[in-house]
Amino acid sequence: IEPICLGTNIGQQDSARADKVILLLAxxxxxxxxxxxxxxxxxxxxxxxxxxxxxxxxxxxxxxxLNPFEGLTRF
Structure with a gap:
């Protein structure tokens, strides 16, 4: 359950962005x-x-x- 709790905390941050969410899901x-x-x-x-x-x-x-730190490296 710890990964789900960490994911919830990351997703609820004011600084949560779409690129963070997709990496979280992955x-x-x-x-x-x-x-x-x-x-x-x-x-x-x-x-x-x-x-x-x-x-x-x-x-x-x-x-x-479009994230300059990720780009197409995840693909």
Whole structure:
């Protein structure tokens, strides 16, 4: 549950930006995709994928690409 708490704190900051949010989602996805308990992994990965499908994906991707510290390095 610690990654979810950290993600909540990062997402609620006044300085939260779209590029931070997409990196947060990616980090949570990778953390729970490799979780040792298959039930937890499957449930949380499904929830993260649903949230990603429901959001404005082009906005988040453009924000990440335009970030001078990230650019296309994540792709």
């Amino acid at each position: 980090g949570l996805y990778h953390h729970y995709a490799d979780h040792p308990e298959p039930e937890v992994s499957k449930a949380l990965v499904a929830r993260i994928e649903k949230r990603w499908k429901d959001c404005d994906q082009p906005l988040f991707l453009v924000a990440l690409i």
